[in-house]
Amino acid sequence: MSDVSEPSYRQRIGYQAGLLGGFATLAATLLVAGNLVTQGPIAENQRRDLIRSLERVIPAEIHDNQLLDAPLTVTGPAGQEMTVYRAIQGETVTGLAYKVAGNGYAGPIHIIMGVKRTGEVLGVRVLAHAETPGLGDKIEVERDDWILSFDGLRLGEPPESEWAVKKDGGRFDQFTGATITPRAVVNAVKDGLEFFEANKGQLLASEGGVEIERGD
Amino acid sequence: MSADYKRITKDGIWDNNVVFSQLLALCPLLAVTGTATNGLGMGLASIAVMVAAGFAVALFRGIITPQVRIPVFILIIATLVTLVDMFMSAWLHDLHKVLGLFIPLIVTNCAILGRAETFSSRNGLLPSMTDGLMMGLGFTLALVALGAFREVLGSGTLFANAALLLGDAFSFMELTLIPEYRGFLLMILPPGGFIALGFILAAKRVIDRKLTERKGLAEADAPAAATG
Numbered sequence: 309m310s311d312v313s314e315p316s317y318r319q320r321i322g323y324q325a326g327l328l329g330g331f332a333t334l335a336a337t338l339l340v341a342g343n344l345v346t347q348g349p350i351a352e353n354q355r356r357d358l359i360r361s362l363e364r365v366i367p368a369e370i371h372d373n374q375l376l377d378a379p380l381t382v383t384g385p386a387g388q389e390m391t392v393y394r395a396i397q398g399e400t401v402t403g404l405a406y407k408v409a410g411n412g413y414a415g416p417i418h419i420i421m422g423v424k425r426t427g428e429v430l431g432v433r434v435l436a437h438a439e440t441p442g443l444g445d446k447i448e449v450e451r452d453d454w455i456l457s458f459d460g461l462r463l464g465e466p467p468e469s470e471w472a473v474k475k476d477g478g479r480f481d482q483f484t485g486a487t488i489t490p491r492a493v494v495n496a497v498k499d500g501l502e503f504f505e506a507n508k509g510q511l512l513a514s515e516g517g518v519e520i521e522r523g524d
Numbered sequence: 525m526s527a528d529y530k531r532i533t534k535d536g537i538w539d540n541n542v543v544f545s546q547l548l549a550l551c552p553l554l555a556v557t558g559t560a561t562n563g564l565g566m567g568l569a570s571i572a573v574m575v576a577a578g579f580a581v582a583l584f585r586g587i588i589t590p591q592v593r594i595p596v597f598i599l600i601i602a603t604l605v606t607l608v609d610m611f612m613s614a615w616l617h618d619l620h621k622v623l624g625l626f627i628p629l630i631v632t633n634c635a636i637l638g639r640a641e642t643f644s645s646r647n648g649l650l651p652s653m654t655d656g657l658m659m660g661l662g663f664t665l666a667l668v669a670l671g672a673f674r675e676v677l678g679s680g681t682l683f684a685n686a687a688l689l690l691g692d693a694f695s696f697m698e699l700t701l702i703p704e705y706r707g708f709l710l711m712i713l714p715p716g717g718f719i720a721l722g723f724i725l726a727a728k729r730v731i732d733r734k735l736t737e738r739k740g741l742a743e744a745d746a747p748a749a750a751t752g
Contacts, residue, residue: 324592331584331596335603342607349614357617441558442709 362393362405365422365431370402371395382507385499392511395422401512403430404504410496413488414438417447419496421458423504425512432458432497437489444489454481454490463501471498529654536658543666543721544728548635553667554717556626558678561686563671565623567664569608571657573630574639576604578656581644588645597640598631605630619689635659666724673720678712680705 317323355376362375373396384390395403405422417437422430432455434447446452457480463471472478473491482490504511542548549570556566580600581588588596609627612620620627630636639659644652676682680702687695710716 318589324589327587327589328592328595328599331599335599338603339606342610346610346614350610350617353614353617441712442707 361420361433361435362422364433365405365420366393366395366403367430370424370430371397373397375405380511382510385503385506390503394511399514401425401514404511405430406500406503407435408496408500408503410492412437412439412492413444413486414440417489417492417496419493419500421497421500423501427462427501427504427508429458429461429497429501431456432493434493439489440486443483443486446483446486447489447493454483455493457481458497463498463505529651532651532655533658536655536660537662537665541662541666541728542635542659543663543670544725546635546638548638549633549663550721552626552629552633553663553670554714554721555629556623557667557671557674557717557720558712559675559681559685560668560671560683561689562622563667564664564683564686565619565689566626567660567667569612569623569627570630570633570636570663570667571660572608573601573604574636574656574660574663575653576656577601577636577640578644578652578654579649580604581640582647582649582652585645593641593645594637597637597645601636601640602631616689622685635663669724670717670720673724674711674716676701677720678708678710678716680707 359376366375373394375393375395378394380392380394382390382392390406392404392406394401395405403422403424405420408419408421410417410419415438417439418435419432420435421432424430433449434455437445437447439445439447446454449455466479469477470479471494473480473482473487473494475482475487476491478494480490480494538544540546543550543553552566552570557563577597577600581597584596584600605628608630609620609624612627613624639655643655647655672682675684680700682699682701683697686697690697708716711720
């Protein structure tokens with residue numbers, strides 16, 4: 309590249325700047341084009357992922373609507389926006405599903421949970437986590453049944469003091485070599501149920517008497 | 525500049541292998557090789573980027589001046605990696621969920637910048653693309669070898685979830701070598717990557733020495749020492 313017979317205009321600062329600018333423009337054009345082509349399929353993939361995870365915590369029998377239709381946006385306990393997906397049968401809200409997060413050993417554990425109208429847990433699943441493979445990853449349903457131990461529980465049953473891992477005097481098993489991970493999940497689920505309790509009036513209302521959009 | 529494709533091939537896959545000889549690209553290498561399938565996916569993505577980068581750099585080598593070549597190369601590589609990332613997210617979604625975190629790491633794969641600098645900017649289109657392909661294949665070989673080594677010892681399987689990457693037709697590749705294996709956690713974790721890499725590097729040196737001895741050459745360590 310360091311050719312001796314290089315033409316002199318190449319040594320000018322303008323050429324260098326123009327070259328960089330040209331490549332930056334070219335790169336930007338390519339990226340815009342790539343984004344246009346892929347954004348449709350990517351959005352569709354994410355939608356499918358979301359439906360798949362919602363279906364894991366809300367059984368098909370209790371709703372006849374499309375779960376992704378008309379979600380509610382509510383302010384969560386920490387002031388954050390929470391999107392709540394509703395299972396509707398006829399005109400009654402039969403269940404809710406929303407995401408919660410726990411502070412795991414290696415960063416946040418993202419969890420989706422389904423709650424029945426009556427406040428019982430329909431299901432809890434871990435969506436994403438960075439816990440230690442072989443120790444903390446037993447929170448995944450593919451590896452261990454532990455996460456199913458929440459099914460059917462509610463606030464007050466077990467009593468509040470038992471919403472903890474056994475090491476902390478609660479009733480949930482911890483894993484050998486990993487206490488922080490299950491503790492984080494238990495706390496997150498408990499927070500999720502408290503969120504339900506605090507907002508259930510608003511969340512379970514049948515759209516304030518206005519006619520309900522039926523899922524087709 | 526005459527292109528010696530045989531030399532390029534041999535260099536890329538063995539003599540001047542990105543990992544085994546140049547010891548480059550260790551960051552993506554150690555991060556993804558918990559299983560052979562992840563390694564293969566990362567390798568294929570890297571091949572795509574390396575071939576395309578070789579093409580682009582060789583194409584523009586006439587107008588790029590030495591003063592601004594590094595930013596231009598990085599811009600080209602970063603653009604290509606971002607495109608690969610988007611395309612994988614759109615059409616290889618399940619694999620992208622596994623590898624997604626590591627795809628941007630391809631940018632930090634100094635092997636690509638290194639080849640742009642030392643090879644593509646001095647050679648024509650076809651030799652540059654061949655070099656990218658062979659270097660990429662060599663990198664893939666290293667990824668799969670290390671991934672297989674760690675997966676067999678760590679989980680007792682080989683090419684688990686290969687169907688996710690290559691389609692259902694390749695589910696025959698998914699082997700459980702050691703049934704009822706409880707797992708050897710260390711090999712899956714980062715330290716296992718370093719340990720396995722050490723063994724593989726040592727094995728390559730031994731093989732090289734044997735090959736040189738057979739040829740009756742004196743300088744046993746020539747290929748490794750020249751680039752290390």
